[in-house]
Amino acid sequence: MYRLTCRPMRAECTDEELMLAYGRGDAHAFEALYTRHRGTLYRFLLRHCRERASADELFQETWSRVTVARERYRPEAKFTTWLLQIAHNLAIDLMRRNRPQAGSEETELVFRQLDAPETERPDRVLSEFEQRRRLQRALEDLPDEQRNAFVLRMENGLGLEEIAEVTGAGQETVKSRLRYAFAKIRARFAE
């Protein structure tokens, strides 16, 4: 059972308790909750949108949805999952408005690269800066579903079940998307 208030030890309160407190009008609970998740959410959106302006817009819109839905929040779901689900839905909507989804041909190309032999893969040691740049570009080149799944796994540490809940897909589908994303990134490092 969740405590009704979490003011005395706000740092020790769970996300759900803080959200419930904010649902009762405690603005300080929201501040604590925002401090905890502002970076991960923003990065998730930034990875998702690839544009800072879109990420800022989605970030503000995500928190606005949280504030509007504060009284309807029920702690059955994990707050992080609920928050990322909102952000993901908004990002999907934005991407659907901006550009079309990656086609199946692109996905086949990524799998082919992953299945390439090690001799065909670049073996030179890249500098750390070059590695981060390549990873950055690899993430940007990933399809949205795969990138979302990869970011949710790497950035937010979600498991297959949680990623499936956020994205609204099945666990096997999430696992497949993660597999493809992982293969494409490895292929980019091999270049």
Next chain:
Amino acid sequence: MTHPRNHHEREFEAFLAGEESELARLYRRLPQSEPDARLDAAVLALARAAVEPQRVNALRHANVRHRRPLWLVALSSAAGVVLATGIAWQMRNGFNESAAPTLQQSASARTERDVIPISAIVPPAEPAAPPAPPPEAPAIASTTAAMPAPPPAKPASLKPKAPAQRREVELAAAIDAKKDNSLRSDDRVPADTSPPERVAAATAQPSAEPLARAGLAEAESTKGSGVDKLAADAAQPQPFPGTAGVPDYNSVERKAAIASGSRRDDYGVDVDAASADPLAKQEQRARVARSASKEKRTVEETTARPQSASGAERQVAPSIAAAPPVAASAAAPAAEAPPANVSQAPAHSDAASAVGNAASAELKRNATLAPDEWIKRIRELLRQERRADALENLELLRRKHPTYVVPADLRDLRDLR
């Protein structure tokens, strides 16, 4: 040699299990982008604005629950003031309307409650009275008026009176009785007197009781002679306290002398010695007549004085009566005046005393009236130019009804006295 696909699969499994890998380490080194301060402020402001009405409502609800509204306090205060004013107004009106009658009733009730009505026990002057009391009875009667009547004296202690002397005394008594009846005809106590009047009469009764007892003793000693009328007259309750309070000392002495059998007249002349000579007998008759008229005048003078006194003085008349009468001492030189003056003086004094008795009777009647009626009577007296009587009535009214509010015009009359 491991298959590259199996190698990637193991790495992928490690990735799914969250194991530390080169990719994870490299991902954490990516730029940790965060929202800028403007975005943070906008989000926080949005969040606060979303909950502000809710917080205001919560605070308002708490205030309504814990604080009493001001309009309720003001309304309660106003209601309290109106209630207090109404009560004070009602009490004031009620006091003005019923203060005088209530206080008057309470005063009369207190008078009736505190004063025990005593009716004077006056033994009737029977023709065949028992033997006369002993010679010391009048003295006892004059000092202890309230004491019960002394036991009848022994007949052997009384001396028989001569017939001539009896006739003279009877003549004098008849003259006295005639004058008393003519002057006091208006002063009879009404049969239906109110309790306070009965109280006054009863209070004044002890002063008349010595006379009554003296007359009774004389009547008993003379056994149905003409002196019985004098005794009966003296035994009658005095109608007015002032009159009743003044003892007729000449009569007392005479009656005491008669009762004692010394047979001396008012002037110390031995009756027995005077009755021996016919000339002396005639002179004695004239003296008796003069003394009778003088005695009456003296009584009237002493009566007129207490009439001008206040009611309270009349109520304490018995104590005054116990003092030596000035009028009696003043009447003694007058008795020595020439007979011509004596013959004119009774007529004048009789008229004055008649007016005084009438005024006292009227005062007594007015005392039985209600205060308002009494005030009307006082105003009538003022219209009749009887200012002294009006003042006397007014003062008696104030003493009898101390709580009665005297009208302003009569209050001025009282002050101008």
